[in-house]
Amino acid sequence: MKKKLLILLSMLLVFSMVFAACTPKEEEPTEPPAAEEPEAPAELSMGIVLPTKDEPRWIQDQTRFEAKLNEAGYDVEILFSQADPSQEKANVEALITKGVEVIILCPHDSAAAAASAEAAREAGVTIISYDRLITDTDAVDYYVTFDSVAVGEAQAQYLVDKAEGEGNPLYLYAGAATDNNAFLFFEGAWNVLQPKIADGTFYIVNSSAAIDLQDKAELTRDEMGQIIGQVTTNWDFDDAKSLAEANLTAASAEDKGDVFILAPNDGTARAIADAFGADTDITSYVVTGQDAEIASVQYIIDGKQSMTVLKDVRNLVDDAIAMAISVVLGETVETTGEYDNGVIMVPAKQSEVISVDQDNVVEAIIDSGYWDASEFTGLD
Numbered sequence: 001m002k003k004k005l006l007i008l009l010s011m012l013l014v015f016s017m018v019f020a021a022c023t024p025k026e027e028e029p030t031e032p033p034a035a036e037e038p039e040a041p042a043e044l045s046m047g048i049v050l051p052t053k054d055e056p057r058w059i060q061d062q063t064r065f066e067a068k069l070n071e072a073g074y075d076v077e078i079l080f081s082q083a084d085p086s087q088e089k090a091n092v093e094a095l096i097t098k099g100v101e102v103i104i105l106c107p108h109d110s111a112a113a114a115a116s117a118e119a120a121r122e123a124g125v126t127i128i129s130y131d132r133l134i135t136d137t138d139a140v141d142y143y144v145t146f147d148s149v150a151v152g153e154a155q156a157q158y159l160v161d162k163a164e165g166e167g168n169p170l171y172l173y174a175g176a177a178t179d180n181n182a183f184l185f186f187e188g189a190w191n192v193l194q195p196k197i198a199d200g201t202f203y204i205v206n207s208s209a210a211i212d213l214q215d216k217a218e219l220t221r222d223e224m225g226q227i228i229g230q231v232t233t234n235w236d237f238d239d240a241k242s243l244a245e246a247n248l249t250a251a252s253a254e255d256k257g258d259v260f261i262l263a264p265n266d267g268t269a270r271a272i273a274d275a276f277g278a279d280t281d282i283t284s285y286v287v288t289g290q291d292a293e294i295a296s297v298q299y300i301i302d303g304k305q306s307m308t309v310l311k312d313v314r315n316l317v318d319d320a321i322a323m324a325i326s327v328v329l330g331e332t333v334e335t336t337g338e339y340d341n342g343v344i345m346v347p348a349k350q351s352e353v354i355s356v357d358q359d360n361v362v363e364a365i366i367d368s369g370y371w372d373a374s375e376f377t378g379l380d
């Protein structure tokens with residue numbers, strides 16, 4: 001009896017071993033599955049905080065975010081901080097309370113936003129710094145941005161390409177000193193302009209600090225800060241207009257005529273261009289910008305602003321959303337470089353920029369689908 005049982009048991013054992021050998025184990029498929037696009041999550045547990053509704057650039061971002069998120073079927077809250085770091089922190093805290101996993105934050109003040117980032121880190125929420133870098137903290141996880149040094153270089157290169165001979169009056173303007181980007185734009189512009197000031201193509205009219213530093217090819221942040229302190233627009237149209245008017249009042253007739261103006265963005269460029277255009281001693285001006293705002297694209301078509309730098313916000317929005325999805329899914333986040341925020345090197349994804357003037361405005365702005373032709377008059 002015992003012997004029979006033993007035989008039966010050993011038969012069962014052999015059978016089960018043969019069966020097991022023929023059956024692929026679930027965790028080790030014989031053939032790997034075809035590589036698939038990562039599934040987007042059904043809900044995106046994320047919030048977005050933008051600096052202010054009063055600088056037109058951020059309305060562009062809001063609109064582009066909404067278009068993309070609606071298309072993907074995500075319900076995501078977008079809050080504005082109205083240029084107030086304490087409102088920004090309250091916005092971040094409200095999103096943390098709602099239980100988001102990721103916050104896309106574009107700071108008003110790069111250093112003051114460290115407190116918001118730290119609140120998020122403490123709550124286990126991932127912070128993606130958007131367009132402007134959050135500085136002075138290790139609590140920033142990622143950064144999505146345009147190549148801001150290249151923006152300043154493109155603006156300056158435009159002025160250089162339009163200038164002939166020597167002794168051309170150059171007026172410098174900058175963004176807000178609280179915005180890390182203002183330094184990157186200025187650094188890019190200085191890279192290209194400084195050799196052309198040194199060789200006599202341009203001379204600086206409206207900043208004694210810049211004149212004192214004009215022999216230095218590379219400026220420290222502190223030195224840039226001295227210049228920006230004299231020529232800041234605070235990213236504000238009214239400040240830009242008042243400063244341009246004050247500079248024109250102080251300038252002599254020789255500092256006028258055909259002039260060159262480094263204006264940091266489109267809103268301030270239009271304000272500065274209007275002030276220069278109203279001065280009867282100004283024969284012509286070349287003025288830069290950035291953002292491809294509708295009003296500035298119209299100014300370019302009409303010959304009132306010379307150029308803008310197109311920073312295709314659709315790309316930045318796509319990158320930021322893709323990053324947030326990777327974080328939510330626990331996947332590796334793709335980055336292409338890193339930025340020093342004063343405390344850590346922040347892993348970053350960077351987008352390229354395009355210089356736009358009358359010659360390529362249709363191709364770069366209309367044909368690319370950035371803005372519809374119906375937004376403009378005078379396009380043929």
Ligand code: BGC
Nearest residue numbers: 055057132179181235265291
């Ligand atoms: C942005 C620009 C914008 C400016 C003022 C900068 O940080 O990069 O696109 O024009 O802020 O809002």
